[in-house]
Structure formats: structure tokens, C-alpha cells
Amino acid sequence: MLLNKLIHLILLPPLSLLLLYATGLLLRRRHPRLGIIARRGAVGLLLVLSTNIAATALLRPLERMEPPLLAPAARGAQAIVILAAGSMLRAPEYGNQDVPDYITLARLRYGARLQQETGLPILVSGGNADPVRGLQPKAEGMARALREDFRTPVKWVEAGSETTAENAANSARMLAPAGVRRVLLVTDAMHMARARLVFERAGLEVVSAPTAYFTTHAFSPLQLLPSASGLSGSYYAVYEWLGLFWYKLRY
Structure with missing residues (x-):
């Protein structure tokens, strides 16, 4: 997992661009023209990918692959599956428990809404536990948040997965004894295409329930300026495009 x-980290910005710049520095004596191209390319790409307009251009095609869910109660699903994103570790205001981060909370909120509309049972999926470091499975924090903060019941807690593909395989195995074949799948809009692919490969029928759209804002000239939010958006976009490409090759 560490590997x-x-x-x-090596493939994604900004580290990939810093490595490209470092390569340019190494080439400046023996291959000065290549060194200049590498350094200027790294700086140029970093500036472009740090703008929100570039992040939007990369994210929007991903988000448009899966439209928003309409009339969830009429889609014939038997359960709701909510995927984990990240955690806030050892949150002091929650007694040093690991709690869902804001991305996971957006998914949980939408999942709770769907449960209220449909009455379907919920499965939460996400592991990455590390007893040595005291890290709790993400799914346990998700279940606790749904029950305590959203007053929403959780039927299944899948806490052993570390990747989206493992989310799918483990969830399918957990749902099989209950005869669940068709699910409402809740995750970010940008992540949905990749998640849907592996859940269908795991044998489940998927009704996409995307949430957390990041490209719905109106255009502003400020989007042309480099910013931390722009670089963050580009990071996630490149991550999802590479992940989707890899999953299509592998699964």
C-alpha cells in the first residue's frame, strides 16, 4: 500500500512537475536545450494546473459521465452503498476519534437523504485501518456519523477495503447473503465512472447516485489565476483520469 x-505521488502534480524541473537541472550541462524545455515545461504546467479553469476543464468531462439521480425510489434498488473518501484523524472535539472528512461527509449527507426518500438499507464501505498507528477503519466513522449525526440507520459496515476495487468486491460479498443485486451507489461525481466500472465487474447492478459536483460554479476571471484550490482540483482530476484508465485496463 505504501508503494x-x-x-x-510521483505521477501526480505537483511532485511530478518538481521532478520534471529537477530533471531539467540535471540536463542543463550535457543537454542544455532539453534542460531548458524540461524546466520551462514544468513551470508552465504548474502555473496552468494551478488555475481553477484548468481544473474545471479536466473535471467536467468526468462529472458529466454520470448525470444526477432522479426519482431514486423508482429505480428498483435494494440497498444504498456509500463509499469512503478520507478521515480527519484523532479529532480532539470528538474524543480523539477518527471522523469523516468533508468529502466523505458530503457523500454521507446525500446517502442519508436517499435513505429517507427510499427506506433502503445502507452499506458503508472503507477500510485503511492501521492498529499500530491507531487508525480506525473509515467505515466505522461513517457508520457512527450516520447514526449519531444524521439519525440514519446503517445495516452493513464493510471495513476491510483499501481501494475502490476492493470496495466493490467486498461490498458485493457482504450483500450477497441478503440477495441484494441492485444498489444505489453514492460517491463523488468525478469518481463515479471508475466506481461504477468495478462495482459492475463485481456482479452488482449499479444505479449511479453522484454527489459533490465541483464544476457547477459560474465563470469568474479569478479562475484564470493560480491558486491552491485550482492545483487541488487538478490533482484530483489527474488522479481520477489515471485511475479510470488503469481500471479499464485491469478490470
Whole structure:
């Protein structure tokens, strides 16, 4: 798992661009023209990817692959599956428990709304536990938030997965004894295409229930300026495009 994270960091901005710039520095004596191209390319790409307009251009095609869910009660689903994103570790205001981060909370909120509209049972999925470091499975924090903060029941807690593909395989196995074949799948709009792919490969019929659209804002000239939010959006966009490409090759 640590190796996978290291590979992700190397492939994704900004580290990938910093490595490109460093390569340019190494080339400046023996291959000065290539060195200049590498350094200027790294700086140029960093500036472009740091703008919200570039992030939007990368994210919008991902989000448009799956339209918003309409009339969820009429889609014939048997359960709701909510995928984890991240956690806020050892939150002091919650007694040093790990709690869902804002991305996971957006998914939980929409999942709770769907449960209220449909009455369907909920499965939460997400692991990444590390007893040595005291990290709790994400799904446990999700279930606790749904029950305590959203007053929403949770029937299944899948706490052993570390990737979206494992979310799918483990969830399918957990739902099989209950005869669940068709699910409402809740995750970010940008993540939905990749998640749907592996859940269908795991044998489930998927009704996409995307949430957390990041490209619905109106255009502003400020989107042309580099910002931390722009670089963050581009990071997630590149991550999802690479992930979707890899999953299509592998699954």
C-alpha cells in the first residue's frame, strides 16, 4: 500500500512537475536545450494546473459521465452503498476519534437523504485501518456519523477495503447473503465512472447516485489565476483520469 501511495505521488502534480524541473537541472550541462524545455515545461504546467479553469476543464468531462439521480425510489434498488473518501484523524472535539472528512461527509449527507426518500438499507464501505498507528477503519466513522449525526440507520459496515476495487468486491460479498443485486451507489461525481466500472465487474447492478459536483460554479476571471484550490482540483482530476484508465485496463 505504501508503494502504491508513493507511485501516486510521483505521477501526480505537483511532485511530478518538481521532478520534471529537477530533471531539467540535471540536463542543463550535457543537454542544455532539453534542460531548458524540461524546466520551462514544468513551470508552465504548474502555473496552468494551478488555475481553477484548468481544473474545471479536466473535471467536467468526468462529472458529466454520470448525470444526477432522479426519482431514486423508482429505480428498483435494494440497498444504498456509500463509499469512503478520507478521515480527519484523532479529532480532539470528538474524543480523539477518527471522523469523516468533508468529502466523505458530503457523500454521507446525500446517502442519508436517499435513505429517507427510499427506506433502503445502507452499506458503508472503507477500510485503511492501521492498529499500530491507531487508525480506525473509515467505515466505522461513517457508520457512527450516520447514526449519531444524521439519525440514519446503517445495516452493513464493510471495513476491510483499501481501494475502490476492493470496495466493490467486498461490498458485493457482504450483500450477497441478503440477495441484494441492485444498489444505489453514492460517491463523488468525478469518481463515479471508475466506481461504477468495478462495482459492475463485481456482479452488482449499479444505479449511479453522484454527489459533490465541483464544476457547477459560474465563470469568474479569478479562475484564470493560480491558486491552491485550482492545483487541488487538478490533482484530483489527474488522479481520477489515471485511475479510470488503469481500471479499464485491469478490470
